[in-house]
Each structure stands twice: as C-alpha cells, then as structure tokens.
Amino acid sequence: MNNLLYFDAGLGMMIAQGAIATVAGFVLFYKKIITILQGWLGIRKAAKENSFDSNYNKDTEIK
Amino acid sequence: MRHPSSYRDPSGFIFKKDGKVYRQINPVFFDEYNAAVSSGIYNFLFDKKWLVRHKELSSNPSRIVLEPEQLDFITYPYEWSFTQYKHAAQLTLRLQIGLLKNDFCLKDASAFNVTFHKGKAIFIDTLSIERYKANTPWKALKQFNQHFFGPLLLSQYHGSLHLKTLQYSINGMDLNEVKRQLPFFSRFNPTVYSHIYTLSKSDGENDTNHGISNPSVELSKASQIKMLSALEMFIDNMESKENTEWSKYYSVTNYNEKSFEFKKDLIVKWNKELNSKKVIDLGGNDGTFGKELLAQVDQLIVCDIDQPAVDQCYLEHLKNDSNKLTCVVNDLLQPSPAIGFDNQERSSFNSRVIDFAPDLCMALALIHHITLSGNVPFEMSAQYFSQFSKYLIIEFPDREDSWVEFILDSKREARHLFDDYTISAFAKAYQKHFNLIKSEKIVGTARTLFLFERL
Numbered sequence: 001m002n003n004l005l006y007f008d009a010g011l012g013m014m015i016a017q018g019a020i021a022t023v024a025g026f027v028l029f030y031k032k033i034i035t036i037l038q039g040w041l042g043i044r045k046a047a048k049e050n051s052f053d054s055n056y057n058k059d060t061e062i063k
Numbered sequence: 064m065r066h067p068s069s070y071r072d073p074s075g076f077i078f079k080k081d082g083k084v085y086r087q088i089n090p091v092f093f094d095e096y097n098a099a100v101s102s103g104i105y106n107f108l109f110d111k112k113w114l115v116r117h118k119e120l121s122s123n124p125s126r127i128v129l130e131p132e133q134l135d136f137i138t139y140p141y142e143w144s145f146t147q148y149k150h151a152a153q154l155t156l157r158l159q160i161g162l163l164k165n166d167f168c169l170k171d172a173s174a175f176n177v178t179f180h181k182g183k184a185i186f187i188d189t190l191s192i193e194r195y196k197a198n199t200p201w202k203a204l205k206q207f208n209q210h211f212f213g214p215l216l217l218s219q220y221h222g223s224l225h226l227k228t229l230q231y232s233i234n235g236m237d238l239n240e241v242k243r244q245l246p247f248f249s250r251f252n253p254t255v256y257s258h259i260y261t262l263s264k265s266d267g268e269n270d271t272n273h274g275i276s277n278p279s280v281e282l283s284k285a286s287q288i289k290m291l292s293a294l295e296m297f298i299d300n301m302e303s304k305e306n307t308e309w310s311k312y313y314s315v316t317n318y319n320e321k322s323f324e325f326k327k328d329l330i331v332k333w334n335k336e337l338n339s340k341k342v343i344d345l346g347g348n349d350g351t352f353g354k355e356l357l358a359q360v361d362q363l364i365v366c367d368i369d370q371p372a373v374d375q376c377y378l379e380h381l382k383n384d385s386n387k388l389t390c391v392v393n394d395l396l397q398p399s400p401a402i403g404f405d406n407q408e409r410s411s412f413n414s415r416v417i418d419f420a421p422d423l424c425m426a427l428a429l430i431h432h433i434t435l436s437g438n439v440p441f442e443m444s445a446q447y448f449s450q451f452s453k454y455l456i457i458e459f460p461d462r463e464d465s466w467v468e469f470i471l472d473s474k475r476e477a478r479h480l481f482d483d484y485t486i487s488a489f490a491k492a493y494q495k496h497f498n499l500i501k502s503e504k505i506v507g508t509a510r511t512l513f514l515f516e517r518l
Contacts, residue, residue, distance in 0.1 A: 012265020014280040017200040020257040021286035024293035027253055031296070050146065050378045052153040052299065055183050056112055 067407035068175070074190040075126075084134075086117065086189060088127040095193045096127060104167055104192065113158055115180070115187045129189065132180075135341075136364060136419045139409055140174040140210070141230035142391045142399055144374035145218060145303035147184070148226055151177040152211035154184045156295040159201065163284055163291075168195040172203035174210035174229060175409070181386035200282040201291070208258050209235025212298070216255065217244055219301055223370035226392070233403050238263035254297040305371050322507040327355050329503060330425070330456060333514050334359055337454050339422035345395060345448075346429030350376035350388065353425065357387055364419070366391040395429075395447075396437045416451050424452040428510075430489070431460045435470040435481055441492030449496040455515040459489050463509035486511060 038044070048054070066084070069077035074092035078085055088096050099105055100119075108114035117131040143151065154177055159169045169191050176188040201207075210229065213236040217225035221244065228236045242263045249255045282290075318326070330352055334342070340361040344353035347365035349372045357363060367373050370392050377390045391412075393399060398412035410418075426448060433439045439447075448455050460467050462484060471478050490499065490513070497515030504511050 013205040013262055014200040014202065014282075016257075016261050016265065017204060017280075017282050017287070017290060019261065021282060021290040023253045023257045024290040025286070027293045028289055028296075048299075050381050052150050052157070054381055055150060 067405065068403065068409060070404070070408075072171075072188075072190060084131060085120070086129040086131055088129065088190065090125065092190060092193075093127065096190075098194050099167065099192055102165065102167070104162070104165055105189070107165075108158070108161075108186075111161075112181075112183060113154060113161075113186055114189065114192075115185055117189055131187070131189070134178065134180050134187070135362060136389055136415060137178045138389060138391050139229070139399065140177075140214075141227040142393055142412070143179075143226060144370050144377050144390060144392055145215075145223060145226065145305070146374050147179065147377055147390065148174075148211070148215055148218070149298055149301060150184045152207075152215060152298050153295055154186060155207060155211065156291050156298070158186055159203075160288055160291050160295070162192060163195060163288055166195045167192055168201065169203055172207035172210060174235075179389055182380055182388050183386070195284070198281040198283055200280055201287055205238075205262060206235060208238060208241075208262060212258055212294070213238060213241035215298065215301060216249070216259065217241060219303060220244075220246060220249070223303065223305055223392075226370065230399060230402060233408070252297075254293060258294060303371070303374065318505075319507050322505050325507075326427075326458075326505050326510075326512065327352060329505070329512055330427075331355050331359070333456060333501075333512075334423060337423060339454065341419065341421045342423045342425065343416060343419070343421040343451065344425045344427070346426055346432070347376070348372045348428075349379065350390070352427055354379075354385075354388070357385055361387060362389070363387055364389045364391060364416075364421070366393050366395075368392070368394040368396075395433065396439070413450070421452040423454045423456065424448055425456045427456070427458040427512075428460065428466075430457060431464070431467050431470060431484075434484060435467065435474075441489050442495065445493045445496040449517050453517050455497060455513075455517070457493075457513050457515065458505075459486055459511050459513060461486050461509040461511070467509075 064078055064080070066077040066079055073089065074095070075086060075088040078087060105114065105117070109116045115131050115134070117129040120128045120130050122128075140148065140151065151174060155169070155172050159172070162168050170193050171188075171191050173188070176186055176191055177184055178187055179185065214225050214228040217228075217236075238259055242259050245255070245259065250260055334356050339359070342353070342356055342360050342362070343364040343366065344350065345366050346368070347353045348367050348369070350365040353363055353365045365373070365376050365388065367376075373390045373392045376388075380388045380390065393412050401407060401411040401414070402409045430444065433444050434441065448457070462468070462471070467484070471481060474481060490502075493499070493513070493515060497517055500514040500516050502511055502513045
C-alpha cells in the first residue's frame with residue numbers, strides 16, 4: 001500500500017501540512033463565523049451560476 | 064502498444080489496440096484495485112461523473128485489462144481557459160476529499176489526470192486511486208500546487224499566459240518561481256502564504272537525499288480535509304480579471320443584426336445539407352456561431368486564441384448544460400506542440416484534431432488574421448485546413464471590410480506587400496486543395512462565406 005509513488009513528494013511539504021492544516025482550520029472557523037453573522041444580518045450570498053457544482057447534475061459532496 | 068504518455072506510474076499503463084484505448088493494471092497494483100472495486104468507490108465516482116467509466120475486460124495473474132470509456136478528443140491543461148483550469152483543480156481537490164472520507168486517496172495530482180468530456184472536467188487516471196493509510200499527509204500536495212494552484216495564482220495576478228505553464232514545464236511550476244512572481248501583498252493571505260510561501264521553502268530540495276528514507280510524518284484525516292477544503296474554497300473564489308477586445312468581439316463587430324442572422328442561418332443551412340456530426344470551429348471566439356450547430360451535431364470543438372473568449376464560451380455552456388461542446392484555447396499560428404519524453408508524451412493539437420476526424424471544419428472571420436497578421440500565404444492555410452476535415456466553411460473578409468482595412472493600415476509602408484489579399488487569389492489558392500461547392504456573400508458586409516470539399 002502507498003508504495004508506488006513515482007515522484008518526489010517532498011518531506012518538507014509533508015511536514016508543513018500540519019501547519020497548513022492549522023491555518024486552514026482557523027480560516028474555515030473564521031469563514032463560518034462570518035457566514036453566521038451575515039445570516040443574522042440577513043445578508044445572503046447569491047449562489048454562483050458558474051460554480052464547479054453547476055457543472056454536474058448531482059450533489060458533489062460525497063457522503 | 065503502450066501509449067507514450069503512460070510510463071511514469073508502475074501500477075499500470077494505457078495501451079492502444081485496434082484504435083481503442085485500454086488500461087493494463089500490473090500485479091503490483093492488484094490489491095489496491097481490488098480494494099477499490101469491492102468498496103464500490105469506482106461506481107460511486109462514475110455516478111458523480113467525476114471519473115471516466117471503465118469496465119473490466121479480463122483478469123489473470125499477470126495483468127488486469129480495463130476498457131475505459133473512449134474519449135474522442137483530449138484537451139491538455141495548457142489549452143484550458145481560466146474557469147476550466149479552476150474547475151479541473153476543484154475536481155482534483157473534491158476527489159481527494161471525497162476519497163478520504165471513504166478511506167481512499169489520490170496518490171498523485173497531475174493536471175494531466177483531468178480532461179474535459181461532455182463539457183465537464185473528468186478525472187481520467189483510474190490508477191491514481193489507492194487506499195488511504197491512516198494519518199498520512201497528502202503526498203500529492205506539492206504536485207497539486209505546482210500543477211494547479213501556482214499557475215492559477217499567477218494567471219490571476221499576471222494574465223492567462225501562466226495557464227500555459229505545463230506546456231513548457233510538464234512537471235509543474237517550481238513554487239519558488241511562483242513566489243518570486245507573486246505581488247508582495249499576496250503573502251498576507253493565509254492560504255497563499257501557507258501553500259506557496261511555506262511550501263516553497265522545501266521545494267527544489269530532494270528530501271530523500273537527506274538520509275531520511277522513511278520519515279514518519281503524521282496528519283489526521285480531519286486536518287487534511289480542513290486543509291483541502293480551505294484550499295478548494297479559495298480556488299472557488301478566484302477570478303480572472305483579464306478581458307480583451309475579442310471576448311466582446313460581437314458587441315463591437317461591424318456586422319449589423321441582419322447580417323449576423325444571415326450568417327448564422329447560412330451556416331446552419333449548409334451544415335444541415337452536409338449532415339456533419341463532428342465539427343471543429345477554429346477561431347471560434349466565444350462559440351457564438353459554432354453553438355448554432357449544437358442541435359445538428361454530436362460533438363463541437365470551439366477553439367480560439369483568446370482565453371477570455373473561450374472562458375465565456377465555457378461559462379455560457381455551463382448555463383445551457385450542453386454535453387456536446389469542448390472549449391480549447393489555442394493559437395493556430397503556434398498550436399500546442401507535441402511535448403514530453405521523445406516529444407510523444409503529449410501529442411500536438413494538430414494530430415489530436417486529425418485523430419478526432421471532424422466532418423466539418425469552420426474558419427469564420429479568421430483568414431484575414433492568419434494571412435495579414437500571421438503572414439501565412441493562402442496556399443499554406445488551405446493545406447493546413449485540408450488536413451482536418453472533408454468539408455470546410457470559411458469566411459473571407461474582403462479588402463473593404465473594416466477589420467481588414469484596420470490590419471492593412473497597421474502595415475503602413477509595407478501595405479503593398481499584401482496587395483494579393485483578394486477574394487480571387489484566395490479562391491484560386493484554396494481550389495488547389497478543395498473543390499468549391501458554393502459561396503455566398505453575407506448581406507450588408509464585405510464578407511463572403513465559402514463551402515469547400517477536400518480534393
């Protein structure tokens with residue numbers, strides 16, 4: 001398993017992912033708070049017409 | 064025979080037999096493949112239209128052979144518009160997130176693993192899917208940033224030229240190079256900082272040479288999903304601010320409404336007579352005229368040099384939910400060459416069009432650019448078009464046309480070198496390669512539409 005990597009993934013890249021994930025966690029939390037606040041204020045973002053999801057008929061979220 | 068593009072991954076390879084594409088799986092990948100089959104992950108992704116369909120043809124101890132759905136025309140990353148590139152990046156991230164939730168993952172994130180089929184981005188490398196090993200970071204993150212995020216960022220800041228990155232750097236863009244070209248303030252964005260500035264510090268180093276052969280680096284699945292979700296959200300919000308005269312061509316062109324409709328009707332009428340099912344519209348701008356044929360054809364490729372125009376074509380197509388259209392950014396004066404190992408890994412645009420074998424090639428409002436701006440003689444452009452299809456619909460703007468006048472005026476003292484740009488010289492040269500079936504002047508313009516049949 002996982003032994004057929006045919007390019008250099010970069011050890012530094014993999015170590016850095018922990019830090020990136022921490023930053024991403026903060027970004028997602030911040031966005032969530034903003035969305036909740038906007039919801040309270042009645043500000044709703046219009047759904048994008050040309051989003052990635054509009055290109056596929058079904059929901060793209062894998063359950 | 065092994066396909067020249069399929070040599071990097073030891074798990075298997077693509078081969079061609081009797082004009083059809085097949086995939087061989089080597090024994091070293093049997094466990095991974097069988098795990099994916101028994102989990103139902105392939106079928107799930109087929110239903111999503113995210114992964115190219117395949118069926119298993121044969122299985123023995125030395126190899127498993129799959130027959131994937133045959134794709135008539137493959138586009139490469141350096142032929143995508145900004146939104147296409149963005150959607151291909153999002154597909155890769157969505158796949159990785161979705162696979163993680165099902166205890167699988169992508170072992171690589173090459174942009175060449177994605178193409179456009181039936182108007183949608185689709186993942187075509189079945190053997191990139193393997194089982195997820197608990198708490199391992201995503202080994203393909205560096206490759207994702209080199210192939211997708213770097214070129215998209217640079218394109219957003221500096222223009223669509225950077226979407227061509229993989230044409231001259233097939234393994235993606237060095238993140239240090241991306242960092243050097245980003246504006247100073249970009250480092251204050253946490254996503255850009257972490258994926259480009261942080262990761263660039265380790266890019267270019269060969270970590271395996273540091274005596275660490277089996278490093279144990281851990282990252283929880285939940286953390287990885289957060290990281291990829293934030294990246295996908297950032298990419299989803301990216302926009303190209305690039306705009307050119309061509310993407311608004313039809314709002315400023317010298318056609319009046321009557322001429323415009325006349326030209327549309329004529330193309331539809333002629334194509335109905337030809338009964339063409341596969342059409343390529345070269346210099347098709349935003350697909351305004353090509354799309355008139357969608358009701359008649361099975362497949363339409365719209366190709367243009369102008370990234371914003373092609374992007375507009377793609378965006379319009381998303382709204383209309385047509386699955387017949389493929390959009391390609393390409394400059395016919397320097398179409399995508401064959402690149403990669405032995406110049407065979409990725410084939411040239413011309414050879415892919417020839418393999419696609421369109422019934423009809425359209426070149427509307429194109430010849431004056433090729434001839435006057437590109438200096439390509441009529442004989443050469445005629446020969447060029449004749450290699451693609453039996454029929455050619457081509458529009459000739461005469462010297463009185465305002466665009467032609469504009470280009471000729473820009474030649475200044477060299478204007479006389481283009482005195483041969485006349486409708487009779489054009490018709491004569493093209494009849495060395497084609498039979499003229501008919502021609503008709505577009506009312507209210509100095510333009511004539513020709514229908515040719517290859518000799």
